Ligand SMILES: Nc1ncnc2c1ncn2[C@@H]1O[C@H](COP(=O)(O)OP(=O)(O)OP(=O)(O)O)[C@@H](O)[C@H]1O
């Protein structure tokens with residue numbers, strides 16, 4: 448749906464975006480991650496036809512953004528970092544205004560407004576002036592203005608910045624819902640947001656793409672040894688020895704052993720080995736009561752920090 452090829456944007460000496468290439472497919476929710484100043488906003492401004500690149504090109508649905516700028520804009524809904532709103536208008540008038548600018552036929556205004564108000568949860572504020580709204584509601588109106596023309600692609604630059612946890616959760620679930628039908632690019636540096644909503648992650652640092660994959664892929668490729676946390680109950684004293692004898696176990700660390708038989712371990716295993724089944728069988732053979740067993744994952748935050756700090 449979106450194809451970015453060798454995109455570069457320089458400001459004087461500064462390469463804000465440096466030879467970036469990636470594709471986004473229809474139905475993807477792409478998390479575009481990077482630290483402050485990494486080049487996220489610059490990249491999406493080029494995709495949305497707000498900025499010309501220094502070199503390279505972008506296609507949206509097969510259309511080049513320079514040669515077919517107007518057609519491309521019709522296909523895209525864009526929520527910039529600061530939602531573009533007229534604070535003296537009320538929500539309804541503003542939505543109608545954006546619809547007319549976006550070329551939605553007048554006879555469809557009523558139906559489309561109803562749909563958008565429903566999707567973005569604006570029913571309670573529809574008659575209120577935008578300037579009076581709380582930040583969360585303004586952000587929702589920003590999202591609504593991006594969607595009035597029912598675009599195939601939605602590009603959202605930090606859509607949840609400044610929102611309270613309830614509103615964040617609502618906007619995230621809204622993005623997830625929208626992602627079922629649309630192609631979404633979500634710029635953010637909030638990692639739980641990406642984990643909660645995105646099927647794919649692109650990490651940009653100093654203008655260059657440094658990682659591309661699903662959150663799970665990134666986590667597993669940056670995970671060194673596999674770690675398993677184990678909690679069991681037994682009075683037998685040979686648990687560490689028996690665990691250490693399992694194939695692919697490299698280190699057994701006993702975290703806790705209390706008088707009532709509760710024992711906690713961290714097992715370090717060979718890379719790529721999943722020992723949970725074998726541990727389960729060992730526990731059954733020895734009559735250990737297995738209370739908890741889980742794989743410890745490198746968090747997306749660790750991956751992000753590894754890739755974006757020198
Ligand atoms: N108009 C401009 N003139 C000069 N430099 C600019 C301009 N716009 C952006 N930059 C620089 O380009 C780099 C990338 O900025 P950009 O806004 O794309 O980062 P970002 O990843 O969106 O960061 P943030 O997370 O802080 O929003 C920064 O170093 C920024 O200072």
Ligand SMILES: [Mg+2]
Pocket residue numbers: 487488489528604
């Ligand atoms: Mg930005």
